[in-house]
C-alpha cells in the first residue's frame with residue numbers, strides 16, 4: 001500500500017470520526033482521519049459537550065459557594081467571579097482534551113491529516129490544507145462531518161450580541177439579561193451557566209413546554225425547578241425577528257397560535273433551536289449522494305450510503321445528535337469494515353441535560369408507550385426520601401422506571417436529580433441486558449447512596465418500595 005493509500009479514510013475528527021479511526025486501527029486497518037478545524041474532537045470537544053460542562057462545573061461551584069455553603073455551616077465571605085479565569089479553565093480543558101486525541105492517534109498509528117476533505121470519486125478523497133492539495137486513496141470512506149447551528153430566519157448571528165452556542169460559551173462578561181431562543185438541552189444548559197453567574201435569563205420556546213422530547217412529567221418538573229432558580233419562560237411563543245441595536249438586541253415575539261406581537265430587549269440573545277447536518281464542500285455531488293430533505297445523509301443498517309464504499313455516521317446521519325451515539329456508530333462501523341459484527345442498540349442510548357438537578361433518560365417515555373399501546377407499569381421514587389440526597393441538601397427530583405406490564409422488562413427510565421447522568425448508567429445497562437425491574441430491585445446497592453433511589457423506583461414498579 002503506497003503512502004497515500006489507506007483501508008479507511010475518515011472525513012471529520014469529531015466523536016464519530018476519531019473513534020471510528022481508532023477502532024479501525026485497533027483492528028489492524030490502515031487509517032487516515034482528515035479534520036479541517038485545526039484541532040481534533042469535533043463540535044463535542046471544541047464548542048460543545050466539553051466546554052459547556054467546564055463552564056457548568058465552574059458556575060455550579062460559584063453558585064454553591066455563594067449561596068449554598070451557608071446551609072452546611074461554611075462561611076465564605078464575599079464570593080466573586082472572574083469570568084476571564086473561568087474561560088481560561090474552559091480553554092485549558094478543551095486544549096488538554098483535543099491534544100489527548102492527537103496522542104491517541106499516534107498511539108494507534110492513525111494518520112492525522114489537517115485540511116478540508118472532499119470526495120473526488122469513490123475511493124478518492126482530496127484534501128486541501130495549508131500546504132496545498134493531496135489526494136488519498138481509500139478502500140472505505142467514512143463521512144463523519146457532524147452538524148452545525150440551525151439558523152433562525154430573521155435573526156442574524158454576530159457571535160457578540162446575537163450568539164449561537166459557540167458565542168455563548170465565550171462571552172467575556174456576564175450579560176445583565178440573556179434571552180435564550182429554544183427550551184431544549186443546549187439552551188437550558190447555557191442559560192444555567194449565565195443565570196448562575198448573575199444574568200436574568202428568559203427562555204422563549206415555540207412549543208408549550210420545555211425539553212419537548214423528554215417524558216412529560218420530567219419536562220413539567222424541570223420547568224418548575226428552573227423557574228424557582230430564576231428562569232423566566234415564555235412558552236408557546238414565536239420569535240419573528242431579532243436585531244442588534246448597538247450593544248443590545250431587540251427581539252420581536254408573538255404567540256405561536258397568533259396574536260399581538262411584542263418586543264423584548266436583551267444584552268445577549270442565544271439562538272439554540274437545534275443543529276443541522278453539515279456537508280458543505282464535501283463533494284457529495286461528485287459521487288451522486290443526495291442528502292434527504294433536511295440535509296441528513298441517508299444510510300442503511302450498516303451505515304452504507306447509496307454509493308458503495310462510502311459510509312456515514314454521527315450527527316450527519318441524524319437520530320439522537322449526541323456524542324456517545326456518534327461514538328457507538330464509529331465503533332460498530334469500524335468493526336463491520338474489519339469483518340466483524342458491529343451493532344448499536346438504539347433503544348439504549350442515554351440522554352442527559354447537565355442542568356442542576358440533572359435530567360437523564362433512556363428508552364421510552366410514558367407518552368411513547370401510550371402512543372404505541374404498550375401495557376406498562378411505572379415506579380417512582382423521590383430524592384426527598386433518599387438519605388444520601390438529604391445529607392447533600394439535594395432532594396429535588398425523582399427516579400422513574402417504566403417496565404413492561406407482562407414481562408417486567410425495563411423499557412424506559414427517567415431521572416431528575418443530583419448526578420442523574422451517572423445514576424442512569426445502571427438502568428442503561430439494565431435495558432442493554434434485557435433486565436427486569438426486579439433484577440435491579442434485587443441487586444444490593446451501597447448505603448447511603450443516591451443509587452438506592454434507583455433500586456427503590458424499581459421496587460415501586462413491583463408495588464413494594466420500602467422507604468416511602
Ligand SMILES: Cc1cc2nc3c(=O)[nH]c(=O)nc-3n(C[C@H](O)[C@H](O)[C@H](O)COP(=O)(O)OP(=O)(O)OC[C@H]3O[C@@H](n4cnc5c(N)ncnc54)[C@H](O)[C@@H]3O)c2cc1C
Pocket residue numbers: 011012013014015016017034035036037041042043044045047048049050052115116117118144145146147165166186278280281282313314315316321322323324325326354
Ligand atoms: C453546546 C453544545 C453542547 C453539547 N453537549 C453535549 C453533551 O453534553 N453530550 C452529548 O452527547 N452531546 C453534546 N452535544 C452534541 C455533540 O457535540 C455532537 O452530537 C457530536 O459532536 C457529534 O459528533 P460527530 O462526530 O458526528 O460530529 P462533530 O463533532 O460535529 O465533528 C465533525 C467534525 O468534522 C469536521 N469537518 C466537517 N467537514 C469536514 C471536511 N469536509 N473536511 C474535514 N473535516 C471536516 C468538523 O470540523 C468537525 O470537527 C453538544 C453540542 C453543542 C453544540
